[in-house]
Amino acid sequence: MHKQYLLFTVFTVGAFAVPDGYYQFNCPKEHGQFEDPYQCDKYYECNNGRATEKLCPDGLVFDPESKRVSKCDQPFNVDCGDRKELQPPNQVGVCLRQNGFFPHPDPSMCHIFYNCVNGQELEITCSAGLHFDWETGICVWPETAGRTGCKGNPNRKLNDGFQCPAEYKNVDGNGQIIPHPNFPHPSDCAKFYICLNGVEPRLGACFGGLVYNPETQRCDEPENVPGCEHWQNQSVESEK
CATH class of the missing domain: 2.170.140 (Antimicrobial Protein, Tachycitin; Chain A)
Known part of the structure; x- marks a missing residue:
């Protein structure tokens, strides 16, 4: 009984001693990279069963299904599921985040978008008649993109x-x-x-x-x- 009481007391104190939102990740395997259950661009690298918290570059998210060494990829290539949270954006000019594909700041310029890599943008113009689709990161037919107020490329x-x-x-x-x-x-x-x-x-x-x-x-x-x-x-x- 005495041992049970001590264990209960330690657990109770530990449960209320940690700050709100605290989460301790337990490695499912001795080695590997594993997704955070809440934040899509956060993951954990496990070595000998010890977890190190890591973040994908701003704008990219972690893909647990990836077979590559670097498992951070564009959001439109990854199913985040319930991992809805993201790190705060680090915007630079037209790059809403450091990495990714982003529309022209003028919403009527649907045929122009930017490919951002580490905060450096490359302006890209869709082929005539197509619009940029943020959900897929490519140029598609206007009815597929579903954007409104577009001037279009003449x-x-x-x-x-x-x-x-x-x-x-x-x-x-x-x-x-x-x-x-x-x-x-x-x-x-x-x-x-x-x-x-x-x-x-x-x-x-x-x-x-x-x-x-x-x-x-x-x-x-x-x-x-x-x-x-x-x-x-x-x-x-x-x-x-």
Whole structure:
């Protein structure tokens, strides 16, 4: 009875002697790195069963499933689960934290974002027609990003004045969406325009005597394209 009383007294005093929020981590294995149960960017390194508390670089979080030596990764690559807490941010300019991918401070500039490494930012512009998605750290279609009030990156023009049309038929005969539609050249049957993501123009060309067929959006034999039936003969004449 006396021993039981002493043990109870020590436990009781110990339980109330520690400050609020105190947590003592017990190593589940002699060696390894293990996540904190409350804070996603905190982990413990165990050596011979003794735990040392560590923090990921600001902006990164600990991934217990990682097989790498350094288990700190971008938040969008890690499922933190109930580990909701994070260390206080150390913002530098547009870098909301020292490391990570962050949107432009102007919320209307949805196509520009920053890759921050140790507080140094690199400005990145999405391909035309795409918006930065903070949850995935990549550029996606506007409807996927779900951002509002975006100005977007304006449609570009080629030197010959071509600009991708604002409205076009974006589905083919089978009802499939056409992500990069093509458009015929106004005067050259062998040339056509490619609109990347529907807004960024590139000049394409058919070779080997073929011409562009706007119906199939492919290079085809001249006789299959109305108005270009004699294009091969015309191109030979123009080269003389």
